[in-house]
Amino acid sequence: MSKQWILKNRPDGTPKDSDFELKDVELPSLKQGEIKIRNKYISVDPYMRPKMSANEDSYTEAYALNGVIDGMSIGEVVESESDKFEKGDLVMNFSGWVDEAIVSEDKAKKVDTRGLPDVYFMSILGMTGATAYFGLLHVAQAKSGDTVFVSAAAGAVGSTVVQIAKAMGMTVIGSAGGREKVEFVKSLGADDVIDYKDEQPVYEQLKAFAPDGIDVYFDNVGGDHLDAALGNAKVNARFAICGMISGYNKSDNVEFENFWQVIAKRIQIRGFLYNDFQSSLPEFESQLAVWLQKGLVKEKHSEVQGIENVVEAFKGLFEGNNIGKMIVKV
Amino acid sequence: MSKQWILKNRPDGTPKDSDFELKDVELPSLKQGEIKIRNKYISVDPYMRPKMSANEDSYTEAYALNGVIDGMSIGEVVESESDKFEKGDLVMNFSGWVDEAIVSEDKAKKVDTRGLPDVYFMSILGMTGATAYFGLLHVAQAKSGDTVFVSAAAGAVGSTVVQIAKAMGMTVIGSAGGREKVEFVKSLGADDVIDYKDEQPVYEQLKAFAPDGIDVYFDNVGGDHLDAALGNAKVNARFAICGMISGYNKSDNVEFENFWQVIAKRIQIRGFLYNDFQSSLPEFESQLAVWLQKGLVKEKHSEVQGIENVVEAFKGLFEGNNIGKMIVKV
Numbered sequence: 001m002s003k004q005w006i007l008k009n010r011p012d013g014t015p016k017d018s019d020f021e022l023k024d025v026e027l028p029s030l031k032q033g034e035i036k037i038r039n040k041y042i043s044v045d046p047y048m049r050p051k052m053s054a055n056e057d058s059y060t061e062a063y064a065l066n067g068v069i070d071g072m073s074i075g076e077v078v079e080s081e082s083d084k085f086e087k088g089d090l091v092m093n094f095s096g097w098v099d100e101a102i103v104s105e106d107k108a109k110k111v112d113t114r115g116l117p118d119v120y121f122m123s124i125l126g127m128t129g130a131t132a133y134f135g136l137l138h139v140a141q142a143k144s145g146d147t148v149f150v151s152a153a154a155g156a157v158g159s160t161v162v163q164i165a166k167a168m169g170m171t172v173i174g175s176a177g178g179r180e181k182v183e184f185v186k187s188l189g190a191d192d193v194i195d196y197k198d199e200q201p202v203y204e205q206l207k208a209f210a211p212d213g214i215d216v217y218f219d220n221v222g223g224d225h226l227d228a229a230l231g232n233a234k235v236n237a238r239f240a241i242c243g244m245i246s247g248y249n250k251s252d253n254v255e256f257e258n259f260w261q262v263i264a265k266r267i268q269i270r271g272f273l274y275n276d277f278q279s280s281l282p283e284f285e286s287q288l289a290v291w292l293q294k295g296l297v298k299e300k301h302s303e304v305q306g307i308e309n310v311v312e313a314f315k316g317l318f319e320g321n322n323i324g325k326m327i328v329k330v
Numbered sequence: 331m332s333k334q335w336i337l338k339n340r341p342d343g344t345p346k347d348s349d350f351e352l353k354d355v356e357l358p359s360l361k362q363g364e365i366k367i368r369n370k371y372i373s374v375d376p377y378m379r380p381k382m383s384a385n386e387d388s389y390t391e392a393y394a395l396n397g398v399i400d401g402m403s404i405g406e407v408v409e410s411e412s413d414k415f416e417k418g419d420l421v422m423n424f425s426g427w428v429d430e431a432i433v434s435e436d437k438a439k440k441v442d443t444r445g446l447p448d449v450y451f452m453s454i455l456g457m458t459g460a461t462a463y464f465g466l467l468h469v470a471q472a473k474s475g476d477t478v479f480v481s482a483a484a485g486a487v488g489s490t491v492v493q494i495a496k497a498m499g500m501t502v503i504g505s506a507g508g509r510e511k512v513e514f515v516k517s518l519g520a521d522d523v524i525d526y527k528d529e530q531p532v533y534e535q536l537k538a539f540a541p542d543g544i545d546v547y548f549d550n551v552g553g554d555h556l557d558a559a560l561g562n563a564k565v566n567a568r569f570a571i572c573g574m575i576s577g578y579n580k581s582d583n584v585e586f587e588n589f590w591q592v593i594a595k596r597i598q599i600r601g602f603l604y605n606d607f608q609s610s611l612p613e614f615e616s617q618l619a620v621w622l623q624k625g626l627v628k629e630k631h632s633e634v635q636g637i638e639n640v641v642e643a644f645k646g647l648f649e650g651n652n653i654g655k656m657i658v659k660v
Contacts, residue, residue: 222589229530241592259552259584262601268597271592 002027005097011052016319019052020250020311021071030081033105037093039075041122042307042328044097044314045156046243052239063244070096074111074122075330085110090118092126092224099307114289117299124160124299127274127286128290131242132160133284134277135218137168139270140240142216144169149206149229152220153190154181157242161218162188167296170216173209175202175225177320184323188298193266196225201230213265218242222254231258233265239270300324332357333637335427337393338407343383344648349382350399350641355426360411363435367423371452372637372658374427374644375486376573400426404441404452415440420448429637429660444619447629453655454490455631458603461572462490463614464607465548467498469600470545470570474499479536479559482550483520484511486655487572489630491548492518497626500546503539505532505555506536507650514653518628526555533558540645543595548572552584561588563595571601630654 002025008040009019030036048071049061063069073096077089083106091108094162095101105263122229123129135157136142148165153156153174168311174185175194185193192209196202206214206228213234219226221240229239262269291297302322304313310328317326332355339349360366371535381393393399403426407419412435420439425431425462441451453459465487466472471531482488483504495502496519504515505524515523522539526532536544536558539659544566549556549571558568592598607614621627632652635657643658 104367182657194342243593253585253587254589255583255585257583262599263573263603264601266603267599269592269597271594272598273593276596 001025002090002098002100004068004099005307005310006050006066006068008066010054010065010159011049015049015311015315017311017315022308026127027100027102030079030102032081034102035082035085035091035105035108036079037075037091037095037101037103037108038078039073039093039095039099039101039330040090041074042097042310042330043072043122043127044310044328045127046072046317048314049318068096068098069191070094072096072122072127073098074118075101076329077108092121097307097310099143103231115163116289116292119301119303119327119329120292120299122327123156123301124297125285128156128325129160129288130277130284131274132157132164132273133273133288134280135240135242136161136164138277138280139272140216140218140232140238142168142170142238145171146215147171147173147210147234148216149173149175149214149232150190150211150218150220151175151225153185153188153193153285154323155220156301156322158218158220159185159188159324162190163297164291166190167291173206173214175249181320181323188300201228203231204287208231213237216240226254227256227258229262230256232268233261233267235265237267238264239267239269241269249264302326304328306330331355332428332430332431333638335640336396336398337382338382338396339567340395341379344384345379345641347645352638357432357509360409360432362411362421364411364432365407365415365421365435365438366409367403367405367421367425367431367438368408369403369423369425369429369431369660370420371404371412371449372427372640372660373402373452373457374640374647374656374658375401375457376647378644379648389541398426398428400424401424402452402457403428404448405431407438412510417441422451427637427640446619446622449631449659450622450629450631450659452657453486453631454622454627455615458486458655459490459618460607460611460614461604462487462494462548463618464604464610465570466491466494466546468607469602470546470548470568472498472500472568473545475501477501477503477540477543477564478546478548479503479540479562480520480542480548480550481555483515483518483523484653485550485632486652488548488550489515489518490627492520493627494621496520497621503544504537511650511653519629531558533561534646536562541565543609546570556584556588557588560586560591560597563591563597565595565631567595567597569597569599571599603655632656634658636660 008021011019076087090111093108148170150161154176172190173192174190177197182193194205217229217239301324341349350554364446407415420441424437480491502520503522504520507527512523524535547559547569595653631654
């Protein structure tokens with residue numbers, strides 16, 4: 001019997017419990033080329049929210065109504081009708097919010113943990129870490145000596161950006177909401193941290209920390225942070241636009257006071273998706289392994305226990321509850 | 331006696347006649363290393379508007395109150411105390427809205443017309459043409475086969491972008507206001523032209539002309555055109571942000587409905603200024619000379635006669651009166 005979260009209603013704004021349902025599903029027997037996986041870790045990510053809407057303009061295909069919410073997960077092979085996998089193999093897969101799944105052999109990837117904890121492959125060595133790495137170094141082309149501004153710096157991607165930037169000798173200004181998160185970002189090595197719940201606008205706080213301006217902005221939230229970054233950019237600044245959590249649950253328009261600075265400062269703005277960098281994953285993995293080994297970068301995540309709490313964990317993303325990557329341990 | 335336009339008041343919104351004054355000024359005698367120039371052509375450009383405000387955040391230094399409005403001009407040397415110039419030389423200079431000026435020898439550049447009309451060096455072979463060329467090919471990296479959208483396509487820069495894009499085998503959609511300008515842009519070779527004064531929103535018109543989306547957007551106006559381009563971008567589209575005329579006289583914020591597409595479509599947005607490409611001017615000049623010779627690109631400008639009509643010509647830029655580059659013939 002597999003427990004599977006399905007999408008019952010398309011959420012209107014912030015997702016509610018009633019938009020989802022946990023079902024017990026009898027799995028069929030394996031066909032040739034298939035494996036049965038028992039998931040150990042399930043990922044909940046902001047990008048899942050737009051996929052829950054019917055909006056045809058979403059990044060990727062919308063989830064089907066009454067279908068399973070798929071996404072990254074790591075599990076153990078418990079049965080195999082594939083020559084490529086055997087029982088006990090640890091595999092990355094995309095079965096998502098389920099505890100057990102039958103997956104075709106070409107939809108799973110064996111994980112060589114190289115002695116590292118397997119949960120790392122859901123966070124710093126997985127999609128989260130790769131998004132931080134490629135966004136900072138490939139998209140924004142940040143280099144040693146740059147002043148880098150990172151929003152949602154206590155979050156999954158942001159906290160990794162902070163650490164990579166520090167590992168490479170950049171000056172880092174993070175932004176986070178509330179004292180606990182601000183302290184966490186400082187503990188990651190950020191030179192200065194903006195508290196966006198503070199009375200003073202982000203623009204003013206950023207100006208105080210970077211009076212000469214910023215070279216790079218790694219955007220995880222859009223909105224006033226992006227506008228503040230535009231207003232504090234140095235000439236030839238590069239912005240990597242990773243995902244705008246603040247916009248996921250809203251259909252509000254985006255308003256900028258400082259967009260004209262794109263010309264005045266010759267700013268480069270580039271949006272990106274993790275998927276675009278598949279061919280560079282080996283570079284990322286070997287670099288991160290080195291930094292982890294040297295202690296320059298540390299893995300951090302928030303963990304929620306049990307398949308029944310997946311929706312709770314997911315909703316937490318939009319309440320700003322998590323520190324580091326949010327992972328459900330099945 | 332030199333006639334010189336000075337800035338009397340910093341304009342509030344759209345410039346008025348009373349913001350300027352035409353003065354008669356006695357020029358001193360030449361010092362060693364100086365030349366006296368009698369201007370033949372004077373340029374009026376949108377970028378001059380923000381320089382009339384005291385805003386410290388403008389692209390470049392603000393004009394001084396009661397100072398001369400400087401800018402690109404072409405004139406003839408009428409007196410020389412320099413070894414580098416002799417009487418009769420045609421020179422590009424930056425004396426601006428004046429009929430006669432004394433200029434240091436290092437602030438003038440001899441023009442070799444290569445048999446082309448001298449007015450070309452104020453338009454297609456000057457800053458206007460170079461802005462079009464570098465924005466389209468260096469910033470947006472447009473290439474043969476691309477679908478290119480150009481706003482203000484009847485204007486100075488836009489009309490040159492249309493022609494260069496067609497000369498290189500791109501599909502071009504222009505935008506202009508009113509039937510006369512739309513016809514003009516079509517006559518330049520544009521495949522389709524949006525009339526932004528039409529009832530149908532720019533977004534819808536662009537969607538109809540480019541159902542598969544655009545590869546490149548050359549932005550001259552910002553606002554709804556930029557938003558429409560975001561909403562109709564192909565994956566990996568490149569936007570060159572050249573100047574936002576519509577924003578020059580306003581302090582309104584910019585609002586986007588489609589900014590999230592920056593991520594979904596991995597759009598690259600880059601602002602640029604003509605000044606950044608000085609080292610590539612020889613490439614531009616030789617390429618344009620070839621296209622002009624082959625008839626692939628044609629020079630177009632609007633001309634106003636007389637130093638006393640400079641302000642009139644300048645104000646016209648913001649009323650959308652000009653077709654092609656606006657030049658005052660002294």
